[in-house]
Amino acid sequence: MIIASNVSKQFGKLKALNNVSVTCNKGECIALIGPNGSGKTTLIKSILGMVIPDNGFITFNGKNILHDWLYREFIGYMPQAGRYPENMTIGQVLDMMKDIRKKANSTQLDEELVNAFKLPGLLNKRMRTLSGGTRQKVSAALAFLFNPDVLILDEPTAGLDPLASEILKEKIIKQKQQGKLVLITSHILSDLDDLVTQIIYMQDGNLVFHKSIENLREDTGEHKLAKAIANLMMKN
């Protein structure tokens, strides 16, 4: 569904992505793992067209994304730290997004998360007054709102309380079962254990490996993802 070929990106002297090639298919739940500054967010932003790669190209459903924008209709994106127009209220942001993404053949809106996070009670709060966690809830609700085929979640559980993060995990599992592609980055590996089917490990802008979780468990002999990754990091 998403194919990145030899994608490179340099910010000044820093090589954020170095010849990264990945293939992501429908029905997979892929975890992007790596130390801070390993290029995970840059890869995600390249897929979204927010960062334009210096080299290489990315295709979505067989089409190059470079001069395309409609493919983003099929993506729900939850940014690492959602930034929203400060003087809009939650309700206005939700309405604006619905207005912008409304299609002629209006697909069913998925308001399950909006309700589960009790956002309807906060609709009149301005974005600048929100706590980091509430902001994350808004981001998550927006990512799932339009029933996208692909979900890209950048550190989804960071800042969420245990209850909310459990709700979000349930939701992600449900989406995975519906055959959607989920791309997720997280440092909380225990959160990923029962979610992911594939692991992409990145370091210093390089893709170190892309394996299914079964392979990873076999290779390392560890059952828990956290231990398996730690095992691999030690070896490197």
Add this chain to the structure above:
Amino acid sequence: MKKIIKYVIADILRNKIVLAYTAFLLVISLSVFNIEDNAGKGLLSLLNIILIIVPLVAVVFSTIYIYNSAEFIELLVSQPLRRKKIWISLFAGLSGSLSLAFFAGAGIPVMLYAPGATGLIMIVVGIFLSIIFVAIAMLAAVTTRDKAKGIGISILLWLYFSLLFDGLVVFILFQFQDYPLEKAMIAVSGLNPIDLGRILILLKMDISAMMGYTGAVFKDFFGTGTGFTISLLVMCCWMIVPTWLSLRKFNRKDL
């Protein structure tokens, strides 16, 4: 695209600076017309104030607005929208609301107190200058990530167009006073939209006699229909070229 413009304008109206700007223009133009007994004199005083204030407010407000909308732009770019449309909508929203503010604040008093061709040209020049300086501000804002630097660049550009440019022109004129530079001055004035606007209005006021031989040459050129049309076209270029350059940069910008 209409939807984004709608949100941009709603957002601009919400932060009240544009409303204050409108009120400020209204107070100035009403007091100028009430102090001067002659509407023509009032128009001349207003012209000098407008040529300073309109570009300054347009350039500073737009630069700050673009930087403050970084979140909004980021949010929109990750949605199924063309970058071109996002940028053009921001441009349209900003120039639309600033032009409207100018029209309400200065245009309406001018029409009431000094109706006629001169007043009309002054309104058109004011609106053109608002749009031109929005375009210049957007170019400055897209060039650098640093907010302070961006605002600094746009203030410097305003300073250049409203003060330094004239100084440079005078300097060149004195250095080359032995040569006939009157015709060349017409081309040079095209390099500064503020000067172009000033010349257009002054010539309509029939005080070009005060500008000496250069004034006569200007009158010869700008006074004719062709000269007038050409100068309006040059002003349009001043809107289109910076917008086009900033659009190209925005299309390749990493957010």
